Amino acid sequence: MINIPKGTKDMLPNEAFKWHYVQNKISNIARRFCINEIRTPVFEHTELFLRGVGETTDIVSKEMYTFLDKGERSITLKPEGTAGVARAFVESSLYANPQPTKMYYFTPVFRYEKPQNGRLREHHQFGIEFFGSPEPMADVEVIMVAKTIFNELGITDLTLNINSIGCPKCRAVYNQVLKQFFAKNIDKMCQTCKERLDKNPLRILDCKEERCTEINKDAPVVLDYLCDDCKNHHNQVMALLDSLNIAYNVNPKIVRGLDYYTKTVFEFVSNKIGAQGTVCGGGRYDGLVEQVGGKPTPAVGFGMGIERLLLTLENLGLPVGVEDCPDVYVAPICEQGKQMCLKLVMNLRNSGFSVETDLLSRSLKAQMKFANKLNAKFVVILGEEELQNNNVTVKNMATGETSLVALENLVLNLGR
RNA sequence: GUGGGUAUAGCUCAGUUGGCUAGAGCGCUAGGUUGUGGCCCUAGAGGUCAAGGGUUCAAUUCCCUUUACUCACCCCA
Numbered sequence: 001m002i003n004i005p006k007g008t009k010d011m012l013p014n015e016a017f018k019w020h021y022v023q024n025k026i027s028n029i030a031r032r033f034c035i036n037e038i039r040t041p042v043f044e045h046t047e048l049f050l051r052g053v054g055e056t057t058d059i060v061s062k063e064m065y066t067f068l069d070k071g072e073r074s075i076t077l078k079p080e081g082t083a084g085v086a087r088a089f090v091e092s093s094l095y096a097n098p099q100p101t102k103m104y105y106f107t108p109v110f111r112y113e114k115p116q117n118g119r120l121r122e123h124h125q126f127g128i129e130f131f132g133s134p135e136p137m138a139d140v141e142v143i144m145v146a147k148t149i150f151n152e153l154g155i156t157d158l159t160l161n162i163n164s165i166g167c168p169k170c171r172a173v174y175n176q177v178l179k180q181f182f183a184k185n186i187d188k189m190c191q192t193c194k195e196r197l198d199k200n201p202l203r204i205l206d207c208k209e210e211r212c213t214e215i216n217k218d219a220p221v222v223l224d225y226l227c228d229d230c231k232n233h234h235n236q237v238m239a240l241l242d243s244l245n246i247a248y249n250v251n252p253k254i255v256r257g258l259d260y261y262t263k264t265v266f267e268f269v270s271n272k273i274g275a276q277g278t279v280c281g282g283g284r285y286d287g288l289v290e291q292v293g294g295k296p297t298p299a300v301g302f303g304m305g306i307e308r309l310l311l312t313l314e315n316l317g318l319p320v321g322v323e324d325c326p327d328v329y330v331a332p333i334c335e336q337g338k339q340m341c342l343k344l345v346m347n348l349r350n351s352g353f354s355v356e357t358d359l360l361s362r363s364l365k366a367q368m369k370f371a372n373k374l375n376a377k378f379v380v381i382l383g384e385e386e387l388q389n390n391n392v393t394v395k396n397m398a399t400g401e402t403s404l405v406a407l408e409n410l411v412l413n414l415g416r
Numbered sequence: 417g418u419g420g421g422u423a424u425a426g427c428u429c430a431g432u433u434g435g436c437u438a439g440a441g442c443g444c445u446a447g448g449u450u451g452u453g454g455c456c457c458u459a460g461a462g463g464u465c466a467a468g469g470g471u472u473c474a475a476u477u478c479c480c481u482u483u484a485c486u487c488a489c490c491c492c493a
């Protein structure tokens with residue numbers, strides 16, 4: 001027995017409708033925001049993620065699915081969605097189109113992590129990326145897309161956390177200040193934080209160890225060290241959110257795990273789906289396009305975990321769509337009926353009905369049970385008696401009524 | 417990478433203080449007379465009791481190891 005790789009999940013036929021439900025809702029919203037779909041490969045050159053996401057991040061340093069292909073190229077399965085889109089933006093000269101460029105995608109992403117509730121090695125993300133606008137309005141429109149998705153799915157209790165982590169200029173200053181602050185207290189902090197002090201002091205703020213959070217309380221806040229431009233940007237983002245009556249927490253502790261973020265970072269968090277509560281995370285990444293070889297281009301976007309979104313819906317008891325059931329089940333129970341069955345079924349299908357029929361030569365009783373389990377709306381019985389007069393029996397499964405219908409009137413009859 | 421929990425039928429779970437053919441409910445298949453679903457009844461199929469080793473006259477039950485799953489840390493969607 002060969003089983004499914006660790007941390008992956010089959011999407012089985014009986015739950016496919018849930019994915020269609022959220023994908024339809026989401027792509028409809030994307031359409032109304034005038035965002036076009038982009039599809040990029042599931043794998044890219046490893047170099048793209050090294051440069052784009054950052055070599056010191058956990059994602060790149062220990063979680064990537066990387067291998068050499070037969071041409072000895074180092075290839076990596078997407079660990080996130082943004083870098084590939086940025087690569088395509090540059091490679092296909094999308095900057096030459098009228099700006100901004102607004103794109104969305106659904107994609108599987110792969111990270112070699114230890115699976116747990118809400119965390120898989122392959123999961124799926126819906127993401128959007130807006131290229132070309134440095135304006136706070138773009139940040140807010142991006143947040144609005146996520147907000148609209150949650151609203152229209154009925155999810156109202158997510159917390160929106162926002163922060164600004166500044167630009168490379170002010171972050172360098174802040175990093176220095178942070179280092180000085182933590183250097184004083186480092187003896188009292190956990191081992192990981194000791195290591196973070198040199199590599200990436202920003203991460204210390206995110207530590208959940210009690211002794212560290214205690215010290216973190218008094219740590220200098222990034223917002224106090226933003227340059228005028230970043231400060232101004234952040235204030236405008238908040239003002240716009242206020243004007244739209246969108247509730248948010250300014251949380252100076254949130255630090256996203258990808259190096260490319262600048263200025264605005266945000267996340268929508270649920271407390272209903274276990275410890276892995278971030279359903280949507282994103283922000284501005286003004287430096288990424290340049291990192292992957294393009295001209296400096298401001299950009300902002302987010303990624304949303306579809307599995308976590310579904311978990312949230314289910315744990316809140318919200319609708320997740322309904323399974324499709326057949327309009328008609330056709331039950332042939334005599335030789336003549338069997339012979340004409342597929343032809344009739346095809347006629348009905350060509351008329352737009354979803355139609356199931358018997359592929360197992362079962363008894364009428366068994367077929368009725370089957371039709372009932374499928375939740376078919378009508379059963380059409382092809383039996384000897386009625387076929388002699390070019391009729392069929394039509395049974396309405398909800399009411400139990402049966403009626404004799406002329407073959408040539410069948411489509412009409414089922415239509416009403 | 418670090419910790420905790422679990423492992424008996426397709427699913428949810430009983431059970432044996434070690435002892436003949438290992439159970440239930442649900443699901444699946446077929447029936448309950450001649451061509452009609454849902455409720456009810458009957459029967460059937462389906463298990464190397466996660467795998468390997470040990471103790472024992474005897475192990476699914478006790479012990480050890482491994483694997484898988486799961487939750488949490490870390491990190492993230």
